[in-house]
Amino acid sequence: MKNTLLLVLAPVFGVLAYTPFIQAEPEAPAAGNVAEAAALNPAKILADMERVADWQLAQPRTVKNKDTGKNEKSDYGKSPVIDWIGGAYYAGHMALTDISPEQRFADHAISVGEKFDWKMQLRGNNKYHADDYTIGQFYAELAQRFHNPKYLAGTKTQIDRVLSTNPPENADNFNYRAKDGQKNWSWCDALFMAPTVYARLTRATGDMRYTDAMSTHWWKTSDYLYDKEAHLYTRDHKYLDAKEKNGEKVFWGRGNGWVMGGLARVLQYMPADYPDRAKFETQFKEMAAKLISLQDKNGAWHTSLLDPESYPDPEMSSTGFIAYGLAWGINTGLLDPAEYRPAVLKAWNEINRHVYPDGRVGSIQPVGEAPLRIRPKQTERYGTGAYLLFASEMYKAAILAGEKHGTVSVKNPSAEYRPWQTVEIPADKLKTLAGTENPDEVLVFDALSPRLVQTQNFEGKLLFQTPLVGKDTCRFIIVKKPAGLKTPAPLPFTHARFVPERMDDFAWENDRIAHRMYGPTLITKDHTNNSGVDVWVKSTPALIVDKWYKKGYNYHKDNGEGVDCYDVGTSLGCGGMVIFADGKWHQLGNFTSQKVLASGPIRSVFELHYAPQKIGGREISEVKKFTVEAGSDFTKVESTVTAAGDAPVKIGIGAVQADWKGRKTHKA
Secondary structure (H helix, E strand, O other): OEEEEEEEEOOOOOOOOOOOEEEEEOOOOHHHOOOOOOOOOHHHHHHHHHHHHHHHHHOEEEEEOOOOOOEEEEEOOOOOOOOHHHHHHHHHHHHHHOOOOOHHHHHHHHHHHHHOOOOOOOOOOOOOOHHHHOHHHHHHHHHHHHOOOHHHHHHHHHHHHHHHHOOHHHHHHOOOOOOOHHHOOOOOOHHHHOHHHHHHHHHHHOOOHHHHHHHHHHHHHHHHHEEOOOOEEOOOHHHOOOEOOOOOEOOEHHHHHHHHHHHHHHHOOOOOOOOOHHHHHHHHHHHHHHHHHOOOOOOOEEOEOOOOOOOOOEEHHHHHHHHHHHHHHHHOOOOOHHHHHHHHHHHHHHHHHOEOOOOOEOOOOOOOOOOOOOOOOOOOHHHHHHHHHHHHHHHHHHHHHHOOEEEEEEEOOOOOOEEEEEEEEOHHHHHHHHOOOOHHHEEEEEOOOOOEOOEEEEOOEEEEEEEEOOOOEEEEEEEEOOOOOOOOOOOOOEEEEEEHHHOOEEEEEEOOEEEEEOOHHHHHHHOOOOOOEEEEEEOOOOOOHHHHHOOOOOOOOOOOOEEOOOOOOOOOEOOEEEEEEOOEEEEOOOOOEEEEEEEOOOEEEEEEEEEEEEEOOEEEEEEEEEEEEOOOOOEEEEEEEEEOOOOOOEEEEEOEEEOOOOOEEEEO
């Protein structure tokens, strides 16, 4: 006779995750392509992005030596800044990091956050200036990529402070011309800098307060600076009545590029059914239609949108940001490719004419707030960031244009925020979507960004994960991977292995928690014979099991990553099982064999086998199957007990609650 029992192991108890509703669409809409298959090569685009980023990170900047007090030259990569200029660059750098197989870009990204302790650099006593928040986009995307809330903690603390001291309802009484005009978003550049951070905070936390506040302030700024006839933004109040030499209003090229980039990056993370989403999409389409009418014959935009004759030089930061927004709109289906694709392809050809062989992006207007004349070799980091953002959309477009693909919608039917929900697609659905049944032959894109989503081939099924705001629906594109294309190496967030070097332990972990159970050698060595489950608490999402097991590493002391402070002893630990017979509880003891079925990066699965024992006059054995997924506090355990005869087997589950010093305080 067999009895199967489902257990859940966790340091705390709660409700099991549900499976969200998943809907597959066999073919992506035709609007999902910017480029024709033969027009662009994704590998070439990626190589160009890497060349541009490498050039930017190698550029010298003057840094004062703290020891000597003298100014010295240092590579930007070694001495980054996280003001609005650096923040705009790192928006593009992150777009590259999400698709490049080169580890140096991710390593640099982490080094920047560590250098600044994951905090913003706020200017003086002005804690509200939107420019200072720009780097928060970068921190938020790193936090999502590496499952590390620490990276976003400083940004969240600052935005929470703003919401408490300058709540959205105050916007009704705000004077955009007043001395404190920078307290809110009184200049159009701000719409790239701050709203994008607020939108990412909602995705990272599930808290809609951030998106609500963002929307309120966006539309106050729009009411003030957006010309509803021209469908363009004035830079700030100083230019509301200003005129160009030809008598037209002053609409700054890069300023409107900032807004187009901001609209795209807000809509990437705004819930699909958010009440104001339609307003954002309408403004995006209005501006897109106006801007392609202002593109010059070569594909560029100028520092003055309505008086290019006075500013005849093509300008690449405005071109990069505007074309990024247009390419994003086509890739997401918001813009008609027949109308907009030619403009985007012209812009792509033109911006690459201004990329020098060494990777410098030229023809970029210096820091300013209004149209200026420029020189071909002028460059600036925000222009490099704009290039990388634009290129990332072209990379995605090139892949989608050349390979079979389809979309998958993942819906959260609950109001509860799901920080890391696993999505599973069987082989037959993959065949329909991407023309292959092999999960190793597909890529998964976030449908609203060029971000490649990490996947796992699990028993022939495709796994990936996504955060889900309550009641939200997210879409993903499943596409056949181009032959030979290199993509980022997987980031392991789960791990399971047999540990023979430590007396046959079996250990497993994810980015939240770690566990182990005891194997046969421990019985011989120190007479420990029990099926209790140990707990290793962690303060890092990094995998620590292998490191802690290294010879000489004392994991009973917290070395900054967590500690083994849970006293299992002869107990059942945090979820062991016993058999009740003859009026007694009987443990099946240590496992006698094991089998790893999968070890990350998203899901790890293994079995522990317990040899038959004579209990209550009959032989009883057990097989435990463990499943742990990234982002979960829980391990699922399916326990199959086999016993001779037909009589039912009485099973008990026990857990020991312990304080932080590992002293047992309760036995269940």
